Amino acid sequence: MFFLYQIIITIFLIFSPLIIFFRILKKKEDKKRYKEKFCFPSKRRINGNLIWFHGSSVGELLSVLPLIQELEKNKSINQILITTSTLSSAQIFKKFNFKKTIHQFFPIDSIFFSYKFLNYWKPTIAIFVESEIWPSIFRTLSKKNIPLKLLNARITKKTFKKWKSVKKFSNSVFKNISIAYPQNEETFNYLKKLNVSKIKKIGNLKFFSNHKSKFTRLDKTFLKNINLKKTWCASSTHPGEEIICANVHLSLKKKYKNLLTIIIPRHIHRVSKIVDEFKNLNLNIVLHSSRPKKLNNTDIYLVDTYGETKKFYQSSDIVFMGKSISGKGGQNPLEPTNLGSTVLYGPNIDNFKDTYKLLNKLKVAYKVYGVKSLTRSIDKLITKPNNKKKYLEIVKIGKKILHKTKDEINSLFNNEIKKT
Secondary structure (H helix, E strand, C coil): HHHHHHHHHHHHHHHHHHHHHHHHHHHCCCCCCHHHHHHCCCCCCCCCCCCEEEEHHHHHHHHHHHHHHHCCCCCCEEEEEEEEHHHHHHHHCCCCCCCCCEEEEECCCCCHHHHHHHHHHCCEEEEEEEECHHHHHHHHHHHHCCEEEEEEEECCHHHHHHHHHCCHHHHHHHHCCCCCCCCHHHHHHHHHHHHCCCCCCCEEECCCCCCHHHHHCCCHHHHHHHHHEEEEEEEEEECCCHHHHHHHHHHCCCCCCCEEEEEEEEHHHHHHHHHHHHHHCCCEEEEEHCCCCCCCCCCEECCCCCCCCCHHHHHCCCCEEECCCCCCCCCCCCHHHHHCCCEEEECHHHHHHHHHHHHCCCCCCEEECCHHHHHHHHHCCCCCCCCCHHHHHHHHHHHHHHHHHHHHHHHHHHHHHHHC
């Protein structure tokens, strides 16, 4: 099966120049840095001990950034490498100023590139975040005796079934993980069934949010304009959910004349399609990239930039989390609740069942099913200021998980140094 996997990767490599070209045209790839995916690094590996983190995209990156800020204090760590696969995550990384940490794109998962990548970076330990499982790099890490950790691990039911259908292959992949830290009970059980040798519960890193960061603040003048309106936010929306939000706005506008609906699509390249969808609704739409000075007649404020979601969570007490009505699996609700927002969500939240169970218990999250129920829920919440004390429990949980994780990683890293 591994041989078949390498054949598939080789076929992909043959067509990769064409794929990369089209991705550059669609602005999904960096036209200068795409070479990193073929193991041509743009950053230098300095002397000393290096710890490597890999996460797929924005969510995984943001979940480990507070941890990395803590790990930079460890004097034994000379350099921290973060790899991701998406352009959006690379753009967000640029907004942070790290002393020891650099970013590169994750290489294509072939045996050749895996050896080339590891021979250059020589990590002391490798930490893969959430659901990032890559057979070639995992095997190569094992061959080179580099410990592999799966941090904040997430295995969904769908993913588990796929791995179980190729049992022999999955065993050869998951046996390379020296220790896994699941983010929920479901993942813990799946990792056991996938024969991961060591599993330890710490908690979900996404419970922690660095809300004091300067990157979570809107411009003062702009914030003043928003505060003059009744505001709610729809975040990480997927196709079909924006039109639901627009219809909710139309219903609520009959009662609240100064209503502002902020929509943050999960993928901003869809913005032009979303605007087209709204054409016949007689709504005044303003794009965030236009940097408006006033919002007097604005109905829909459409965020078409990366990495600014937290800013809007701070300006709205109500956040609808997308990919939960028309999409599948849901999106992480912990960022808005960490910042004191009440979360509304659809029925399709299989990826965050444990999280929503806790948020429901704390009465900071409520389920909706479509235009009518979303309208009713916002109507009930929009005139009531949130009781921020309810959210302190989430903040406490997050801090505890972050410090436990930091101590665990520091301990693992320092133990590896002693062996060398």
